Amino acid sequence: MSLGNVQGVVLKSINLGESDKIITIFTDKLGKIDVVAHGARKPKSQIASSTLPFCYCKFSIYKGKNLYTLSQSQIIESFQRIIMDLEKLSLGSYILEMIDVLNEKEAKNVYMLGLLLKSLYLLSDSDVDLELLKTTFEYKIVSLSGYQPSVLNCVKCKSNEELHFFSITDGGMVCDKCFVNKGMVYELNNSELDLLRTLRNIKLEDLRNINYNKLNLKRLDEIMEKYISYYTEREFKSLNLIKEIKRS
Numbered sequence: 001m002s003l004g005n006v007q008g009v010v011l012k013s014i015n016l017g018e019s020d021k022i023i024t025i026f027t028d029k030l031g032k033i034d035v036v037a038h039g040a041r042k043p044k045s046q047i048a049s050s051t052l053p054f055c056y057c058k059f060s061i062y063k064g065k066n067l068y069t070l071s072q073s074q075i076i077e078s079f080q081r082i083i084m085d086l087e088k089l090s091l092g093s094y095i096l097e098m099i100d101v102l103n104e105k106e107a108k109n110v111y112m113l114g115l116l117l118k119s120l121y122l123l124s125d126s127d128v129d130l131e132l133l134k135t136t137f138e139y140k141i142v143s144l145s146g147y148q149p150s151v152l153n154c155v156k157c158k159s160n161e162e163l164h165f166f167s168i169t170d171g172g173m174v175c176d177k178c179f180v181n182k183g184m185v186y187e188l189n190n191s192e193l194d195l196l197r198t199l200r201n202i203k204l205e206d207l208r209n210i211n212y213n214k215l216n217l218k219r220l221d222e223i224m225e226k227y228i229s230y231y232t233e234r235e236f237k238s239l240n241l242i243k244e245i246k247r248s
């Protein structure tokens, strides 16, 4: 058995037996791991509060033959303000689900952890526009996952002129010369393309300082959702919750 200390965010948890849990943590040193938390559902458990989704903690773990086991934990940030607000909770759940789905087990990725933590702190502590955060997060996470769309040049001929179409199937902007009207293609106006490029360049901490048109953002959000589902071949359960809350 080897004992080690990691820091990470709890992505999800499932019950095990009568009083235990298996938690999935996205950690700094080991990437995404599953950890058994013995007794975490007992009323007097010392570790219970650190096994809840969103919790950012220091964890002492050891590895048996197959599984990691939690021995101690210390909360760094529980992100209560996310959990207390239904809109923030729905976006936060989507962020955790995306991190879970787009990361293989035990593949360390400090950039991805940085993106996760910045997003959660921003969601928790600021009045950032949630739709802007959502679309920016989507752009950043697909880029870190190896599916960065080409938005500066034509994905086919590399020209940077007459870029008017975003092709999901080709993976980015297509110029007028290369445009073929088939597959999942969206015509973008200049301000939509500008906003798309802003999502590419902006740091999350600067999101509160940008001006943008809500309708442009809505369109890009729709495109990013389709882009993600095309490349991950997945449906995200928490996305339905976001849409339901918006409708009500």
Ligand SMILES: [Zn+2]
Pocket (backbone or CB within 6 Å): 154, 155, 156, 157, 158, 159, 174, 175, 176, 177, 178, 179
């Ligand atoms: Zn072209």
